[in-house]
Amino acid sequence: ESAWVRCDDCFKWRRIPASVVGSIDESSRWICMNNSDKRFADCSKSQEMSNEEINAELGI
Numbered sequence: 624e625s626a627w628v629r630c631d632d633c634f635k636w637r638r639i640p641a642s643v644v645g646s647i648d649e650s651s652r653w654i655c656m657n658n659s660d661k662r663f664a665d666c667s668k669s670q671e672m673s674n675e676e677i678n679a680e681l682g683i
């Protein structure tokens with residue numbers, strides 16, 4: 624199961640394991656470099672899918 628978090632630098636959405644969400648402090652910065660998925664662990668990487676597709680996956 625996966626969740627999505629937005630990078631505080633580039634504002635792209637990154638997929639992260641749902642189990643990791645609880646360990647992220649809402650008040651602290653989260654940037655792509657923090658991503659354990661190295662394919663998307665850099666702000667220069669494009670977003671995995673469009674915001675619309677992410678919303679669809681989240682059922683929004």
Ligand SMILES: [Zn+2]
Pocket residue numbers: 630631632633634635654655656665666667
């Ligand atoms: Zn970023």
